[in-house]
Amino acid sequence: MTPAELFKQLVPIPESVWCEYLFDQDPLKDKVSPERRAELIAGGVACGEKIAKQLKEENGTKDATALAEKLCVITHTDADAILHQVFLATFTEPNQLKLFDTPITKLADLQVPGFTRDVILNIVTGHELFHYAEGKYDDLYTKTAKVDLWQLFGYHHQSTVRAVSEIAAMAFSWRLNKLTYSPLVLNILLLSQYAKTGAEPALAQLQQLTVQETA
Template sequence: MIKPNPLTTLFNELTAFSKETWCQYLFDRDLLVNKVTPEQRTMIIAGASQCGEKLAATVTAEHGPMTAPTLAEKVCTVEHGDSQNISEQVFLATFTEPNMIKVYDEPMRKLARLSLPGFNEKMIEKIVMDHELYHYLEGQDPTLFTRRTKIGLWHFLGYEHRTTVRAASEIAAMTFSWQLNKLPYSPLVLDVLLLQCYNEKAVAPVLEELRAVNV
C-alpha cells in the first residue's frame, strides 16, 4: 500500500476549511478576543469580510488589468529580503506604515519548491502582495470598516477608551487577497504550509485551532 504524502494530506485538509473557519481562527488569535461579546464578534467578522470584498471590487474597477503587486509598487516602497527569523511566527511579507512593504524571497522560493497546485513563485508573490496592499489602502481611508469599527476596553470618570480589533484588519486583508486572486481556498494556507517548512512541530497546534472552529 502506498503511504499518503504528509504534505499532500496537510494541503488537502487546509484547502477544505471554509472562509468562516479561517475568519474564526484569525479572531481567536486576537489579543482582544476575550474583550469582545459574541454579538460584536459576529458583526466584526461579517463587516471585515465585506470590507475586503468591496475594496477588492473597487481596486479591480479602478485599475483594470493592473495587478495588485504592480499597484503596490506604484504606491508603496517595496523591498526584498531573503528571510526573517521564523519559529512560531511565519512571515512571507510585512507592512510598515505608512507605505513600506518588505517581501521575503527565500520563504517564497521554499513554498514554490513544494510544487503544490496553483502555487508557483509568481502566484505566491501576488497573493502575499495583495494582502499587504490592503493594509496600505486601509491606512489611507479612515472610512473603511476596519478603521472605524472599535470596541470599548475600559471606562474611567466618564471616559471610554476604544480601540480597533486587529483581527478585523487581518480578516479583511485575507478576503481582499482571496477575492482578487479568485482563489478556491484561503490565502492563509500559504502561512501554514510555510510553517511546515520551517517548524513542523508548530503546525499541529494550528490545525487543532482550525479544527476546533471548523464550520
C-alpha cells in the same frame, strides 16, 4: 503529512472558520461579546471585499503583484526572520512593501500542485495591499470599528481590534486573486516548514472550529 496532503486538508475549510481562527489569535478576544464578535467579522469581510473591488476598478488590473508594483515601492531581502518571527512580507506606510525571498522560495519549492511562485506572490502582495489601503483611506471599517475596553464615569476607553484588519486583508486577497481557498493556507504551510511543532496545532484548531460550526 506531506505539504500536498496538508494543502488538500486546508483547501475545503470555509471562510467563516478562517475568520474565527483569526479572531481567536487576537489578545482582545475575551473583551468582545459573541454578538459583537460576529458583527466585527462580518464588517471586516465586507470591508476587504469592497476595497478589492475598488482598487481593481481604480487601477484597471486584477493581478495583485502588478497592482503592488503600480502602487508600492517593492524591495526584496534574503532574510527569513525578524526577532525569530518568519515573515513573507512587511508593509510600511505609506507604500513600502518588502518581500522576504527565502521563505517565499521555500514555499514554492514544496511543489504543491497549482501552488506556484506566482500564486504565492499574488497572495502575499494581495494581503499587504490591503494594509496599503488602510493607510490611504481613513474611513475604513477596520479603523473605525472599536470595542470598549473599560469605562469610568461615562468615559469609554475604546480600541480597534487587530483581528478585524487581518480578516479584511484575508477577504481582500481572496477576492482580488479569485482564490478557491483561503490565503491563510500560505501561513499554515509556512508553519509546517518553520515552526518547531509544525502545522499540527493550527490544523487541529481549524478542524475543531469546523466541527463547532457544523454542530
